[in-house]
Amino acid sequence: MAANRARGQRAGLTRQTVLEAAVRLVDREGMKALSMRRLGAELGVEAMTLYHHVPSKSALLDGMIEQVVAEAVPPEFGAATWREDLRAYAHALMAALAAHPHAVPLLLSRPALTPRNLRTMDAVVRMLHEAGFPLPRTLDILYSLTGFVVGHAAGQAGGVDGAGSLASLDPDAYPMLVRAARAAGGDAGEARFEYALDALLSGFEASRGRT
Template structure:
């Protein structure tokens, strides 16, 4: 393979933009996972010198934030309908889940952020707009943001990540049976195979969302 000349690298760098870099990073993370992403690896994919990327994004943390924001920006809200506000909000959150599920690494970045990005703020604005149109008070909308938490963005932050370790073997469950019979019963019957980690498969996510929306509607009335 012929070596890229310095002038060729410079010309490639001049065509770089923040959007081009972020798009390439998203593609790389989708294809190879977040652990494969580095500024050097990204520059290789773009065919530029690594320093060229730092002109647009100062460090990897800024890149990760921009990547997560780009994913959230992909969320397409369903068209307005005459359905109850709970159904409209369920459809919006389901659209968010569908988007984040296409980029499972994004959930990990989003749950680490201390401040909402511009795209996340816009998505929260949509959530609040649905609730206000449905007759919810400002206070109830405020409570809902805290109550729904990461589910607004289509994934759940659980107390433990039960995908981090393999399922307990039968002999371990038998050991639990005497001292912790209910945990043993649960471990023997339940498994989770969702794409976003923890107890976040589609059935669990939908169940939790239903319970939360039903509770919010009772509060509204």
């Protein structure tokens, strides 16, 4: 174990460098390529050396989510209005997930309640509560917004284009669906994201101050 630790130290490994390498590997080759052995080879060390920085494969996966989500965290929640903060966070999270599409299934499958992610959640709850939302509602807003963004990102990562598929249906059998899809256009994903985000934020505004 001492030899492994020495090799890890000479390689300049830290938890951060291990997580960054894991995200790069998954970005390039997908989740199926990720193993401790493969990640160790990527970093030029034995797989056992990685356990000095991430205690388990589960901790590695949680840390990878932390890395991706960290890209979406604005410098300071509460610097603007709560709507502007939430809108900026939603867009930043969407951009981070679009940059790491192979990591999206991770966010759908595990909560990744790491200290760093929990601090981000705490900051959002504080910002919303100070804006006048009851504490239980702050969690409703946080989970609703995050679920919406991750769900949209999952559809994009999976190449789901509902409007494009609907537009090619038989117009005699499904006249209104086909008309609506063709009117929306072939690349309506961004506009649909904005529309739904606006609707969410308006709904949150309408509930502010209610218990």
